Amino acid sequence: MKLYVSQRAPNPRRVQMFIAEKEITGIESVLVDINAHEHRSAAFRERNPLARIPVLELDDGRMLSETRAICTYLEGLYPAPNLMGATSEERAFIEMADRRVEWYLMLPLANAIRHQHPGLALLEQPQFPDYGASQQAKGLDTAAWLDRLLLAQPWVAGDRFTVADITAFCTLEFARLLKLRPADAGLHALQAWRDRVAQRPSAAA
16 A cells, blocks of 8 residues: 655644554555645646545555545544444544544644644645634643643543544644644643653654
């Protein structure tokens, strides 16, 4: 299989970290230069007509896109260590946690970066800085909620490390482009959690 990724983007990193947690080998990483708009080329659109990354090219030639779908596929092929839930009940609650992080933390902070950071101007035209600022405020509200949650439990979805922690960690690492550090905003539980995750070997993926 081949995994099409890009540097520094959070969604490809989520899949790469997921693969690293499971210690999956044999998947070739193919770097796509999004700053050069390679993801918008005709060749890449044959892999994903929506020009989005990551994309997993399966052994039979089919293309699987969307981060959550790729992780679900890999979880089925490599069920241990379990990252998405062992029972239907656990899967539902882990997915709830992951979706909350994805929609209410990752999406607004990504929009904040895309519309405020000068380095993203090549990818986001036009940029709307006021919109980016408003999205940053929404993302910080969710970060405050997550900080409170992590005062009550060790991991984002409960008592063990899951895909929801991967999504949250990759989001916070991407948000460093906003110079966002949880402790600087008084979010000390979130900072402590981030620092714990950063010690995992998969964090280097």
